[in-house]
């Protein structure tokens with residue numbers, strides 16, 4: 207099979223014979239790969255002009271719906287992906303991380319996109335900043351999609367997840383992508399891209415694929431493009447120094463290798479649940495994906511007094527690991543990605559062994575079940591022990607990208623932290639302790655050196671997602687050696703494909719640009735109460751100014767009885783006066799919010815279906831008996847929920863007193879029916 211690239215809307219084979227890709231399990235050729243003859247300049251132009259334009263026409267919600275449809279479509283083809291994944295050396299459990307993990311990332315981004323982003327093409331970032339005395343000139347940060355193409359260069363170990371975890375935030379941001387998978391496992395990525403294209407869900411030009419080398423691609427990029435790289439630090443360093451990347455300040459994100467550590471707390475001695483959890487996690491991290499995980503535990507940092515017991519139990523557990531054909535259900539660990547990779551890992555173990563002792567495993571001789579050990583890239587687990595990790599360098603510098611880890615004993619917590627720092631920046635670290643003081647001390651020391659830290663003890667272990675699993679909700683990345691970048695992290699990951707801009711102007715102009723009402727912007731008082739307007743009729747800036755209501759001591763006492771809140775500041779003049787914030791009895795804050803609702807709510811049946819919460823509530827001045835309050839309510843933001851037939855409306859709300867001072871400010875959140883929904887409701891009522 208000759209792999210094809212998907213370029214400018216069509217599948218194209220390489221112009222030459224290219225290189226053979228061999229099965230990791232039996233060395234049989236799986237495919238040939240070459241990108242010779244591809245028109246990279248044409249691909250970039252096609253992405254920018256066709257793909258980007260198509261994506262930017264969609265709102266965040268439409269793009270999110272697209273991701274969900276894609277995820278559902280890919281679920282239908284899982285069997286094919288699993289079957290081909292075996293050739294990469296992956297067991298069924300390894301493939302689950304790659305295939306199901308990748309598809310679930312699409313689902314999570316779809317759901318977050320609909321819940322956390324507006325149904326619009328511009329994303330408002332934070333509140334408006336008041337930068338003038340009278341408020342006629344304000345600032346507002348926004349995010350808009352970059353106008354170029356995102357070039358995704360991926361590592362060999364997760365051919366599906368590696369693509370989808372970058373694709374989901376990129377497409378949601380409104381940017382097209384050119385995906386370049388690592389050659390050795392590109393056949394699986396190619397199959398998944400074929401299915402994505404066949405599903406015909408993405409706008410034309412949103413996704414292109416390069417099977418083979420990237421040719422002159424990096425030299426064609428400019429300030430509107432993004433390169434998102436995953437792979438070794440050596441390759442990352444080379445690519446980020448490409449003269450064109452430097453000359454055009456092309457945004458370059460790198461997720462690279464990492465000497466991740468797991469630290470055992472001094473309290474977690476043999477016999478405690480945390481010790482057992484630590485052992486389980488280390489065995490899982492060494493064997494899962496045959497240790498070819500960027501987040502895998504490479505450095506086992508444990509109290510010196512526990513290290514002998516630890517080595518003994520780890521060796522015992524590793525001796526039970528069955529290595530062999532990943533298609534065989536009886537094996538625990540499959541193969542490395544290629545014979546070249548096996549040679550590479552052997553060499554790295556030699557370097558590690560120069561400063562440590564191999565306490566379990568043999569890099570040459572081991573049993574392989576149901577496969578030819580010479581033809582498949584099999585490699586059994588290796589455990590090392592380094593007696594003096596403070597003076598050694600190999601365990602902190604050398605990444606053996608396979609089932610290999612080193613035990614590093616520490617004498618006190620300070621030393622444990624110093625050893626962790628020697629990784630010089632990691633993707634993931636974990637701490638095993640049931641002593642929360644130890645957890646805090648280590649977490650604060652380790653956090654600056656890590657993108658993600660997992661704190662495991664008996665209370666959370668059952669539901670823990672583990673040391674090595676990046677989650678779409680949480681950031682993936684790390685400082686220093688880990689690449690110095692970030693991916694995922696929910697909507698944070700989307701922003702990597704967008705430009706943040708500080709807009710400055712009048713509140714009315716910025717409201718018009720952002721579709722987000724800013725205080726000081728135009729206010730229109732509609733002819734009817736705004737609660738009688740359907741979602742379509744309601745306009746940003748539609749405002750209600752209510753009548754006044756006087757707050758009395760009787761109100762305060764009735765509210766205290768009704769709610770049961772008899773706090774002294776509401777009930778006792780003498781005690782309230784002793785409080786430095788008050789001059790006497792004050793109204794309950796929650797009463798002010800309730801009284802405000804009494805002023806602005808329109809009672810008869812209408813399009814407002816429900817109030818689902820308040821945001822950003824602040825009580826800014828005390829309210830005393832005799833104060834007269836009124837409310838201004840302005841339609842601030844409208845978010846249409848296509849799937850429900852209603853929209854969410856956020857109302858900017860200010861409660862002021864007789865002196866015009868703001869006593870409370872907040873956003874009221876409501877659901878408002880569309881005209882169709884109203885007709886549907888009325889029709890149901892009539893037929894009922």
Ligand code: NAP
Pocket residue numbers: 359360361362363386387388389390418419420436437438439440441442445460461462463464499500605607633688689
């Ligand atoms: P690699 O050799 O650095 O390759 C990574 C990617 O870069 C591949 O797609 C490769 O393509 C491409 N590449 C290499 N040279 C290039 C060039 N001159 N121009 C453009 N692209 C180029 O890494 P790998 O062997 O695939 O992956 C293993 C490493 O990745 C390990 O060190 C591991 O720690 C790291 N990793 C990190 C993460 C993370 O999230 N941080 C995840 C997985 C793996 P070809 O295959 O065609 O050469």
